[in-house]
Amino acid sequence: MAAExxxxxxxxxxxxxxxxxRSKNISVRRQVxxxxxxxxxxxxxxxxxxxVEVRLGVVSNSNSVSVEQVLTxxxxxxxxxxxxxxRQQLGLPPHAT
Known part of the structure; x- marks a missing residue:
């Protein structure tokens, strides 16, 4: 697993x-x-x-900024x-009003 x-x-x-x-190991997917x-x-x-940590990693990755559909x-x-x-990556306030 350490190698992965x-x-x-x-x-x-x-x-x-x-x-x-596609790994079954959540830690590997998070790292990707x-x-x-x-x-x-x-x-x-x-x-x-x-x-949730994998999804949070997606929105934190700078390559996601160009994927507006995913961020939405x-x-x-x-x-x-x-x-x-x-929401922040899309330039919106962090919480909907």
Whole structure:
């Protein structure tokens, strides 16, 4: 598992990151969202992950800023932290009024 985590952290190959993004290990998926090489299509797929930390990683990744559709969906996330960060990335106030 340590090798998978290190690979998820440092890998730059889109195909390898895509495979790691499908890992059953939540820690590996979380690390993929923190990888600056994770592209918009991979982040779009991980935006619907069951783990809130994975979704939060998606909205925190600078590559997600260009994926307005994903961020818009995540502004309706059940987790308030994910919702708040997604709103901020879109230039909206953190909380809906």
């Amino acid at each position: 985590l290190e690979l998820a952290r440092s890998e730059t190959s889109p195909m390898t990151l895509k495979i790691l993004g 969202t923190r990888n600056p090489a994770a592209g918009p299509s991979l982040l779009r797929a991980l935006a619907f992950d069951v783990d 969906v995540l502004t309706r996330d059940a987790d308030p932290g994910v919702k708040s960060v997604a």
